[in-house]
């Protein structure tokens with residue numbers, strides 16, 4: 033403390049309706065206590081609101097590499113023949129899904145605006161009928177909103193019979209609005225089990 | 230744990246005796262004593278857990294435990310040290326000292342205060358119960374995700390995760406109740422004449438901490454609740470397969486987690502200047518600058534969280550923003566360091582145990598802050614993230630900056646609380662043992678981290694063997710030294726030289742105007758501050 037204290041004991045007040053100061057203070061304390069609960073309520077609400085906020089922010093900006101989960105319109109985009117973009121493909125099978133899953137080709141070179149189809153192969157190596165759900169993500173994250181899927185096996189759950197092998201097509205194009213400093217991107221699929229519960 | 234603090238005065242203190250006294254008490258000193266006792270016990274429990282870890286890491290290979298148990302010990306150690314040792318110690322001091330320092334008869338909401346404390350033992354039990362259950366074949370042990378609960382591991386984990394989630398809920402409610410109580414006390418119960426800007430810095434530190442707590446604990450509670458629903462009720466907040474995002478958990482967790490580190494330290498930054506003032510026999514330098522720095526740190530604390538996951542793939546603008554904002558925190562921190570040093574400057578200093586701990590604290594906490602700056606550099610962090618460098622960094626801030634600061638406070642206020650002087654010679658021995666073995670434990674971990682040893686892994690490559698061996702041996706010395714601490718406290722409660730009211734020659738402030746120990750009910754008539 034900067035200041036030194038001079039302590040005096042207050043004169044004992046000689047008033048007898050003494051319920052008031054003490055009780056008043058108790059009341060004031062309770063009131064302030066309840067007011068502070070509003071801050072608590074506010075931050076609970078904030079933590080819940082963060083979920084949609086986060087998702088909106090990510091969809092708008094593609095920050096977390098998520099691409100759209102529905103088909104994009106094929107607008108009459110011009111093919112930009114002056115540029116080349118390389119798209120690489122990788123795949124993962126998450127724990128709990130007894131499948132093999134990999135792209136038929138590891139990368140493709142194309143012009144922005146040009147529509148292409150690539151194939152992925154999935155094989156159910158268990159003896160049961162198994163359903164899976166693929167989740168795509170694009171890196172660098174800034175490129176993800178320019179990656180447009182027209183048709184994708186990731187839009188719906190996929191079901192494979194025991195031992196069945198299936199070729200899964202992806203039709204896509206890269207929007208010509210792609211920032212000029214991006215010439216390469218990676219599309220990664222993680223296949224999750226969709227059988228739970 | 231019946232104590233001498235209240236035994237021999239105040240005939241008219243008509244409170245129940247025995248266990249009922251402690252269960253029902255609303256007296257701020259009783260509650261403070263319970264918090265501090267609980268904290269000390271949990272400090273020893275958490276310490277035993279980590280000695281298990283250091284024993285396993287004594288040499289390469291798996292000797293003592295399977296990796297799963299190793300992970301459980303690490304996670305529960307951290308949760309116990311943070312929530313059950315460090316936070317309750319600070320709250321214990323708040324209960325004991327804030328009313329005395331601001332001239333209030335008690336805390337503002339005494340009944341709430343009692344609740345706040347009694348939520349703690351059940352949550353400690355919840356945290357550790359899965360260890361015991363596993364012995365009887367129920368479940369597979371405690372939380373094994375580390376204290377950070379990251380999904381997908383925490384979504385897939387066993388019942389230990391559920392127990393930890395409920396423990397965090399209880400701990401959170403307890404801290405929120407405690408914080409509300411402290412804010413109301415500071416706003417409504419100050420002695421006449423004590424304006425906010427005349428409050429002791431300890432009260433200021435706690436005021437900022439309390440606001441940070443009520444603003445961020447609910448976010449943690451929200452995040453772990455979402456984890457719980459992901460685990461059991463089919464939601465997909467953090468499950469990529471269901472359209473969720475595991476990275477979002479990291480945002481939510483660290484939105485709480487980073488402010489939490491300042492929550493742990495602000496109370497310490499509050500009483501350190503008071504100790505410096507006492508043993509330098511000079512007024513605190515830069516009181517206002519320190520208060521404003523507290524505000525600045527409190528505000529910055531909630532906008533820098535993502536420096537804990539620079540490597541998770543954030544976009545470059547976000548990396549830059551979080552890097553610069555994190556580094557900006559070191560500015561108000563530097564102001565504090567300057568004020569601490571200037572308070573000692575040309576003072577007539579003496580080095581009793583509290584002062585030894587405080588001066589040691591300034592140096593060691595300084596190392597913690599500087600290594601934090603290294604980690605705040607995005608490019609450097611790419612290498613150091615998840616390595617032992619981070620472990621060493623946060624032990625310089627949390628063990629030195631937190632626990633050793635608390636120890637300075639214990640030695641400083643123990644004579645006031647018990648009415649007896651502790652054994653000064655043993656106190657000094659405790660300091661040197663602690664300071665040396667602490668450095669010997671954690672300096673090697675900086676080097677291990679620089680050399681690339683990852684944290685939270687039970688086995689390691691041969692080239693890390695020597696440093697790990699030094700670290701393990703020192704950790705055991707550090708752990709055993711704390712038994713001396715316990716011994717000093719117990720003997721001080723039992724007896725010893727009578728402490729004067731002022732205790733320390735240079736001590737100033739309202740708490741030193743009361744008898745040692747203070748009467749059970751103090752300041753029933755509030756003093757007037759001029």
Ligand code: HEM
Nearest residue numbers: 490494536537559598601602604605613614615619623626
């Ligand atoms: C200027 C001061 C500080 C800076 C710049 C700083 C910076 C950082 C950074 C960047 C990390 C993340 C490292 C990584 O995981 O790769 C980190 C981790 C950490 N810091 Fe600090 N820090 C500072 C002070 C503190 C203080 C005062 C405390 C505690 C009281 C603290 C406690 C922690 C903890 C507990 C972790 C690790 C959490 C975990 O991953 O388990 N830091 N710090």
Ligand SMILES: [Cu+2]
Nearest residue numbers: 487490536537
């Ligand atoms: Cu942080």
